[in-house]
Amino acid sequence: MESSSSSCYNHSSVSSDHPKSIIHIDVDCFYAQVEMVRKPELRSLPLGIQQKNIVVTSNYEARKYGIKKCMLVTDALKVCPSLKLLNGEDLHNYRTASNNIFAALLHWKCPVEKLGMDENFIDVTNLVEERVKNGGDGFSLVGHVYSEPMSECICGCHTRLKVASQIASEMRKKLFDELGFTTCAGIAHNKLLAKLICPLHKPNDQTTIYPEHGASFMxxxxxxxxxxxxxxxxxxxxxxxxxxxxxxxxxxxxxxxxxxxxxxxxxxxxxxxLGEDNTPVKQTGKPQSIGLEDSFKTVSVKSEVEERFATLLQRLLVLVREDGRIPVSLRVTLRKKDVKRLCSHRESRQCQVSPSIFTINNGTPTVTEVGQQKLMTSIMRLFNKLIDLSKPFHLTLVGLAFTKFQERMTGRGSIVNYLMNDISVQSVLNITNDCDTSASSMDYSAASPSSSTTTDLSDAEVEPSPKKPKKVNWIAKKRCLSKGEVASPSKLRVSELRLNSRELEKVSELRLNSRDRSLTPRASPAKEISDTDTMKDVSDAGNCDDCPSYVDKEVFNALPDEMQQELKAMWKNPSNSELPRSSPRNMNKAKPNTILKYFVHK
CATH class of the missing domain: 1.10.150.20 (5' to 3' exonuclease, C-terminal subdomain)
Known part of the structure; x- marks a missing residue:
């Protein structure tokens, strides 16, 4: 190893402050090891993972014979006739193993960033700080070190990296004990050095590098x-x-x-x-797209293309079931071979997918045969847009991907689920009825998996709008939300009016966002109301002494006056609470703007 006579606090290219502790973990010969974990009898054999006519990876037993990554199968069998080959084109088992490793690393409650299937960054800075505070000064380094320091860094990074090496050892032990995978690890104060130092002592080992040796290592x-x-x-x-x-x-x-x-x-x-990198470790969430590709020498017949798309679709739907989200956009990718220029280029087209194609069974999105036929129709329609079938074509790759998703909302029986506007809905939360036009008085939040008002559109028949959702510009309007200016709910249909105070609060909040309209008071569709009558109606409506016991009076008084009157009339005459079913004769007739129109299921 190369040593350095200068400490990190006087090294010209390195700052004297190295607060972070980063671990990079790489699974040894990942694809091959997944197969060896599934079939332990393969551990002692030279094993190669084949995709098409290439050995994409091999175990260390095979590497002793000279097997290298991306070697042709014919060449690999020449150098190692006893090579055991397994088809690795189906990535399902590899994705599952990758997800299991990622989940195991989350045990330490530190940010974990996936890099491909077999690599992960873990930022253990906070965990290291806790252990340093609670453990005193007696920390020893686990594994190898790139070069021993000549003196201690004034920022204390040497001690922190020693603790990080102990945590890395614990992580690797957990992955082996619980999942059976051997790994190597790199420990450094940034992602760049942690990744590059990781394979220095492969397999099944780890290496730490101190900041002052970053430039010499690079x-x-x-x-x-x-x-x-x-x-x-x-x-x-x-x-x-x-x-x-x-x-x-x-x-x-x-x-x-x-x-x-x-x-x-x-x-x-x-x-x-110089080995300097301030890139943060970003916690990995669910992918923004899920896709698969199939490459081949050449395909020039539409029927064969359709068969390959059908196979990809079946595999892709398995990934969707594992992911749990509902796709709303589909992308088709083709790689065309230009015979004249002897080169290839990719082209893609995408379209929207109706969420109604997917049904939820035990929390898992599934697709019926009819739904699969609809998807194949969409796929081939995109294919026809990419390829001029009146001319010869030559493809070397086809790909499918779902590129946009919506999260399903739990609690389908809730009244909130009926307040729908579009795939993406802007929720207006915590709106107080005050005359305050400052930004701090409003809390705007887009519907998302973390939002308490995420919209469930899995059963919607209409495809989502490609346009971005409109956001109500409350500040620009500078309007005050008075009782008379609360808009009536839109698209709200329930079979029975049994609202508790919490649901009424959600309705009051969300229906303001169910469409982008001005907040002008509704005029009566039947006739103009005089000022005297209005004052009398408001006085009568605000009195809720005869409201049913399940009605929250405070919430009732917060409703628009028109609602209060109609609700009271309905409670007094429950026999008239149902509206007659629509008939063809009166379909086009104007309907009175009553509360029953919105709350009673037809």
Whole structure:
């Protein structure tokens, strides 16, 4: 290992403050190990995972024979005739194993960020701080260290990274004991160094690197492409300037880099070459899209394309069931081969999907055969838009993906579920009836999985609008919400008026958002009301002495006056509480704007 005579607080390229403790965990030969966990008898055999005609990965027993990643199957069998090959094109078992590993890492209650299926970043900064406070100074490092420090860093990062190495060891032990996976780990003060130092002692081991050795470690990398944030185009641009190794990048000045890259990019490239990275660990949630692809040499017949789409759809619906969300958008991707130019390019088209195609069984979204036929119709319609069938075509890849989702809301019997406007609904919460036009008096929140008013549209027949939901500009209007200006509820239909105070509060809040209308008082559709009559009606309506026992008087008094009168009339004459069913004869007749119109199910 390369040592350094300078401490981290006087190193020219490293700050003296290194507060974070980051762990990067990588599963050894992931695909192969998943198969070995499922079938332990494979552990002692040279094993390769085959996709198409390529060995995408192999276990360490096979690597002893010279098997390498992405080697052709024919070449692999030449160097290792006893190689055991398993088809790895179905990723279901690998995704399941990846999710199990991710769930196990959440046990430490630290932010976990997935990187592909087999890698995870864990920010253990807070956990390390707690252990340092409670454990004194007797901490020892677990595993390997890139280079021993000459002196202690004044910020205390050496001690924190030692504690982080202990936590990394605990995580790796848990993954092996509970799931059977061996892993390697990298421990550093940032994500860049943690990832790059991780494979130094593969397999089944871990390495820690201190901040002052970041630049010297980076200088050992033989290609700038080894830095995760540098892609192929940037690599080509650097090589064109004779910047090949990371050491070359360290030596070039920022001013020279700015001649070929933007100012921000030049500074970032320089920092990365020195092992500096302030990228945070972002807690991974559910993916924004779920997709699958199938590549092949060439397909030129529509019927064969349809068969491949049908196979992909079946596998994709399995992933949707595991995910639990309801898709509302479908994307089709094709890779076309241009015979004249001997190259390929991708094209995609997407369309909306009606949520009614999916049904919920035991909390899991499923699709009937009829629903699958509808999806296939949509898929082939998109295919026809991408391909001119009057001309020959050659495809080398087809892909399917669901790209947008809605979360199902629990409590379908709730009255709130009937207040629907669109797939995305802006909820207005905690609105007080005060004449305050400041932003602090309103709490705007979009319907989301975490919102208490998430809209359930799984049974809606109408496809979602592609437009973004409109947001009520309350501040611009500078209006006060008085009793007379509360809008009547829209799209609210329930079979029986049995509202408790909590439901009435939700109705009062959400119906304001059920459509984007002005908050002008409703005029009576039948006739104009005089000021004297209005005052008398308000006085009578505000008196709730004869309300049923289940009605909250305070909530009742907060309702519009027209509602109060009609509710009282309904309670006095329950026999008249049902509206007659509509008939073709009176379908087009104007209907009175009564409370029963909104609350009584037809």
């Amino acid at each position: 200088s050992t990398l033989q290609s700038v492409r080894a830095i995760p944030s540098i892609g192929s185009k940037t690599t080509e641009a650097l090589i064109s300037q004779k910047i090949v190794t990371v050491s070359d990048l360290q030596q070039v000045s920022v001013d020279v880099l700015k001649k070929h890259f933007s100012s921000d990019m030049a500074v970032r490239l320089k920092n990365l070459s």
